[in-house]
Amino acid sequence: MNFNFLTPVSDLVLAHNELLSSQALGKKIKIHSAQNGIPDLDDVDIAILGVLENRNDVNYIGEEFQLDDIRKSLYGLFSGSWNTTIADLGDIDKGESVEDTYFALKTAISILIKKDIIPIIIGGSQDLTYPNYRAYDNVIPMVNVVNVDSKFDLGDSNKPIKNNSFVGKIILDQPYNLFNYATIGYQTYFNSQEEIDLMDNLYFESYRLGQVSKDITIVEPVLRDANIVSVDLTSIKGAEVSLNQKYSPNGLDGKEICAISRYAGISNKVTSFGIYEYKPSKNDEMTSMLVSQIVWYFIEGVNYRLDDDDFSEDKNYQKFITLVDSQELVFYKSNKTGRWWIEIPFLNEVNNKLKRHTLLPCMHQDYLDACNNKLPDRWYKAFQKNCV
Incomplete structure (x- = not known):
């Protein structure tokens, strides 16, 4: 080398x-x-x-x-x-x-x-x-x-x-x-x-x-x-x-x-x-x-890294779904670490850059905000970039 x-x-x-x-x-x-x-x-x-x-x-x-x-x-x-x-x-x-x-x-x-x-x-x-x-x-x-x-x-x-x-x-x-x-x-x-x-x-x-x-x-x-x-x-x-x-x-x-x-x-x-x-x-x-x-x-x-973002098996996570202005938001919470993610939907008609970015790290507060009809800022920005 x-x-x-x-x-x-x-x-x-x-x-x-x-x-x-x-x-x-x-x-x-x-x-x-x-x-x-x-x-x-x-x-x-x-x-x-x-x-x-x-x-x-x-x-x-x-x-x-x-x-x-x-x-x-x-x-x-x-x-x-x-x-x-x-x-x-x-x-x-x-x-x-x-x-x-x-x-x-x-x-x-x-x-x-x-x-x-x-x-x-x-x-x-x-x-x-x-x-x-x-x-x-x-x-x-x-x-x-x-x-x-x-x-x-x-x-x-x-x-x-x-x-x-x-x-x-x-x-x-x-x-x-x-x-x-x-x-x-x-x-x-x-x-x-x-x-x-x-x-x-x-x-x-x-x-x-x-x-x-x-x-x-x-x-x-x-x-x-x-x-x-x-x-x-x-x-x-x-x-x-x-x-x-x-x-x-x-x-x-x-x-x-x-x-x-x-x-x-x-x-x-x-x-x-x-x-x-x-x-x-x-x-x-x-x-x-x-x-x-x-x-x-x-x-x-x-x-202290932990492999907590494997959502292929149900036992690894809890899934939460909420509606914000008729937009369905899907959240995942790791059972291992308690950390949260939010799903970014694909837009099929767009040349999508996000193949590896379908799940976006977020906070528990983002889920609470979504429950109160407020779009999480990180989700909105990632979604808009996906549309560009």
Whole structure:
């Protein structure tokens, strides 16, 4: 398997790892080192991948960065009672051009997801989500992307790709594989009215910071339905991170971002998870520790995945049918986990994109709303996309 574009984890981190407790996570990870090369991936479930690319950051002024502090923090944490095997594959350095980095990242992710290994990408600028998305071109027909961000990052797709406009490229570049795009934690004053309207017109989903902070559980269904989750560290409030990472006094707090990460891990569909916009400071313990804990909670979630979406046998679920404005809505509740789904009806006369999306994750509240003659918002948007 050709991963010759990966550079090993630094000797500094490996030396630090030697001093850790035998129970520490760093002692249980297969690590790509200069001495031993890339570890065998045969029984690996999760692979950590650094990407040292930030040239498409709109504020890029030539600064370099590395991920040693994050690795030191992560390796020093204790693992849960996990049964997953984790590898750290080291870093993808900047290529000759940004396109070279994109190609290397796309290649690496594509190899990993075809081997049923979940990559955790830790990187520079968030435009790296674009090659992450393109890695799915020949893997699954339609892709759902969730962006944890204060902004939609739609941008002007006619201009060269940047970290504030990569979603426009995902929507408009061929092949068209995007089915749903959702933003968690957006802050209205960072987004133009034009972008907010476009999100509505495309029937994409958006969850305001206030909604998420009031009830974090509202984001679980959209994460349960995601293939790719991309976290922008600027969505985290300034008080939670170190100096260079501070962006806004408002944002998600540490507990909220870790809960979101765990929901992403628990989702049976999430097959890649990225954390972007890392900007190290001199005294960087806060940010590197928070990123480590975000990664830890994602791995924790993966360990608690349950196959609860098999509705082929009656004993696995309960079925509920209700009428809303003469529209019959069919809900399913898993007997294993208590999680809910809603059925999206096929429109036979339409060239249907939804062959794999007949059941849409939802909340118990959506069923209660339907009983009170209110159409669930997620169902409505998915139904409208199905009609397009």
